[in-house]
Amino acid sequence: xxxxxxxxxxxxxxxxxxxxxxxxxxxxxxxxxxxxxxxxxxxxxxxxxxxxxxxxxxxxxxxxxxxxxxxxxxxxxxxxxxxxxxxxxxxxxxxxxxxxxxxxxxxxxxxxxxxxxxxxxxxxxxxxxxxxxxxxxxxxxxxxxxxxxxxxxxxxxxxxxxxxxxxxxxxxxxxxxxxxxxxxxxxxxxxxxxxxxxxxxxxxxxxxxxxxxxxxxxxxxxxxxxxxxxxxxxxxxxxxxxxxxxxxxxxxxxxxxxxxxxxxxxxxxxxxxxxxxxxxxxxxxxxxxxxxxxxxxxxxxxxxxxxxxxxxxxxxxxxxxxxxxxxxxxxxxxxxxxxxxx
Numbered sequence: 001x002x003x004x005x006x007x008x009x010x011x012x013x014x015x016x017x018x019x020x021x022x023x024x025x026x027x028x029x030x031x032x033x034x035x036x037x038x039x040x041x042x043x044x045x046x047x048x049x050x051x052x053x054x055x056x057x058x059x060x061x062x063x064x065x066x067x068x069x070x071x072x073x074x075x076x077x078x079x080x081x082x083x084x085x086x087x088x089x090x091x092x093x094x095x096x097x098x099x100x101x102x103x104x105x106x107x108x109x110x111x112x113x114x115x116x117x118x119x120x121x122x123x124x125x126x127x128x129x130x131x132x133x134x135x136x137x138x139x140x141x142x143x144x145x146x147x148x149x150x151x152x153x154x155x156x157x158x159x160x161x162x163x164x165x166x167x168x169x170x171x172x173x174x175x176x177x178x179x180x181x182x183x184x185x186x187x188x189x190x191x192x193x194x195x196x197x198x199x200x201x202x203x204x205x206x207x208x209x210x211x212x213x214x215x216x217x218x219x220x221x222x223x224x225x226x227x228x229x230x231x232x233x234x235x236x237x238x239x240x241x242x243x244x245x246x247x248x249x250x251x252x253x254x255x256x257x258x259x260x261x262x263x264x265x266x267x268x269x270x271x272x273x274x275x276x277x278x279x280x281x282x283x284x285x286x287x288x289x290x291x292x293x294x295x296x297x298x299x300x301x302x303x304x305x306x307x308x309x310x311x312x313x314x315x316x317x318x319x320x321x322x323x324x325x326x327x328x329x330x331x332x333x334x335x336x337x338x339x340x341x342x
Contacts, residue, residue, distance in 0.1 A: 043075040050086035052121040054130065055079070061126055067118075081130050085118045087187065090133055092141045097149035099157055105194040107145060110169070112137050113188040120183020128181060136173070136181055144172045158196060158204065166191045 046069070047053045053066040056079045073080060095107040114137060116124060128135050148168060152161055161168075166189040174186045196204070 043072045043078075044070060045073065045080055046070050048082060051082040051084050052118055053080050053082055054121065054125050056081070061122075063122065065122055083116065083121050083125060083130055085116055085121065087113060087115045089113050090137045092138050095142055095145050097146045099149050099152060099154045101153055103154045103197065103200070105149070105154065105157060105196050107194050108192045110141055110145070110192070111190040112141065112173070112186065113190075115185050115187060117183045117185070120181075124181055124183045132181065132184070136177055136184055140173055140176070141169065144169055147172075154196065154200065157194060162191075162193070 045053070047066050049068040051068065053071060055062040055064055055066075055073060057074075057077055062078075071080075090112045092110045092112065093108065095110060096104060097107070098104050114133070116132070124132050148161075148165070149157060157165075169191065170186050170189045173189075177184045177186065
């Protein structure tokens with residue numbers, strides 16, 4: 001009977017070979033899985049708020065864009081760049097330019113406040129790359145400043161046109177941007193005072209000093225005139241007030257005089273009325289007395305009284321011819337007869 005040892009040895013060798021093969025396949029699979037997982041992790045990226053992600057593959061811009069948050073991409077073959085869509089300020093420094101008179105001046109800093117709309121990111125980056133602001137902000141500012149300088153004098157750039165220079169630059173930039181890159185909005189531009197040659201600067205400082213002195217003198221004169229006008233107005237007000245007071249006092253005096261006149265007139269009228277009443281009363285009394293006398297002194301009464309008077313006469317007349325008065329009592333009451341006695 002044969003021994004089974006040789007077949008067992010072959011089987012063992014086959015099993016070991018198969019085990020090695022399986023281990024190799026498992027290692028390769030694990031490595032592939034690990035590589036895939038690692039690649040997936042490498043492809044995860046975070047897009048900051050206020051930015052839009054643009055992707056490149058093999059140097060070509062992909063049409064895909066992403067907003068803020070965690071995003072994924074194929075690693076190694078795809079790259080990502082972030083484009084800001086919030087308001088940003090680009091600072092352009094050291095901008096030399098020559099004026100129409102040939103004087104070279106320099107602007108230390110010009111700040112451009114701008115914003116790229118999110119929906120225009122792809123077109124803007126496709127045409128001008130992610131560094132679009134170099135073309136439309138930095139280089140454009142240099143160009144426009146030199147254009148303005150070449151058409152303006154030093155006086156205009158330094159003084160007369162300086163207050164409107166920021167608006168001029170903004171309008172010039174926005175006009176070209178609207179035509180070629182409409183997704184960019186220029187919100188504001190701030191321009192620093194240009195640097196000019198020292199000798200010219202001293203000249204302008206002297207002019208400014210004289211101008212300041214003149215302005216101070218004008219303001220002083222204006223203040224003096226204003227004070228004089230104030231004093232004049234105050235004097236007029238005081239005069240008007242005094243005149244008003246005097247008018248009130250005069251009116252009061254006139255009222256008092258009028259009242260006194262009215263009182264005097266009333267007194268006079270009362271006195272006149274009283275005197276008239278007294279005169280009327282006296283006249284009435286005399287009239288009544290006369291009426292009474294006329295009724296009382298009748299011829300008979302008068303004759304009686306005459307006789308009584310003669311009777312009381314103690315004188316005795318002797319003679320041949322006695323006055324008729326004593327002979328005829330009727331003559332005593334006659335009109336125009338005079339009684340004579342001795």
